[in-house]
Amino acid sequence: AAGVIQSPRHLIKEKRETATLKCYPIPRHDTVYWYQQGPGQDPQFLISFYEKMQSDKGSIPDRFSAQQFSDYHSELNMSSLELGDSALYFCASSSMTEQETQYFGPGTRLLVL
Amino acid sequence: AQSVTQLGSHVSVSEGALVLLRCNYSSSVPPYLFWYVQYPNQGLQLLLKYTSAATLVKGINGFEAEFKKSETSFHLTKPSAHMSDAAEYFCAVSVSQGGKLIFGQGTELSVKP
Numbered sequence: 001a002a003g004v005i006q007s008p009r010h011l012i013k014e015k016r017e018t019a020t021l022k023c024y025p026i027p028r029h030d031t032v033y034w035y036q037q038g039p040g041q042d043p044q045f046l047i048s049f050y051e052k053m054q055s056d057k058g059s060i061p062d063r064f065s066a067q068q069f070s071d072y073h074s075e076l077n078m079s080s081l082e083l084g085d086s087a088l089y090f091c092a093s094s095s096m097t098e099q100e101t102q103y104f105g106p107g108t109r110l111l112v113l
Numbered sequence: 114a115q116s117v118t119q120l121g122s123h124v125s126v127s128e129g130a131l132v133l134l135r136c137n138y139s140s141s142v143p144p145y146l147f148w149y150v151q152y153p154n155q156g157l158q159l160l161l162k163y164t165s166a167a168t169l170v171k172g173i174n175g176f177e178a179e180f181k182k183s184e185t186s187f188h189l190t191k192p193s194a195h196m197s198d199a200a201e202y203f204c205a206v207s208v209s210q211g212g213k214l215i216f217g218q219g220t221e222l223s224v225k226p
Binding site: 004033042045058 | 145147149154155156157158159162164203207209210211212213214215216217218219
């Protein structure tokens, strides 16, 4: 079965640079979620989109922005990167028929030097 | 606000022994509860979920969990551990369809031969 696709899988950036993470949800899934998992920590919710509109917002820094496009893929844009942004970033998706269940992608590992 | 507590950051069992990973939740409304497994350098895979149907939920790989409202618990069990079960396990709660997941701190399961 098709799964959530995230790209890139690994990313290395310098401080103050910008990064863009992409997420392609499971086909026919209309809701996308972004989570950040720091080293040795549990995933923390950042932001979610339903039908291209922001549906909820968590502890997402103002330096980060995200959007969902007409084909339902989503992008997380991160500017002025800091060392503390180094983490695993997960995207998850859910469908109208199974709204409560989120299926996760493999994650993008971001390293900020 | 909802929260999740996983008792024991590390659990070690022998191959063939019972696996018991503890999860307690706090929620002011009936929750949706999930267990996810994370293998090293991989994403989160859904093991099982509770969505107010049967209180005993069976998942993949022989795992099951029982929702006990009186104890606000959702412990994960497996009768016989296998070496391939070694991973990080996360309990999560959501209070609405399409809502964000709140994760516990995770429990690392080690399986000894």
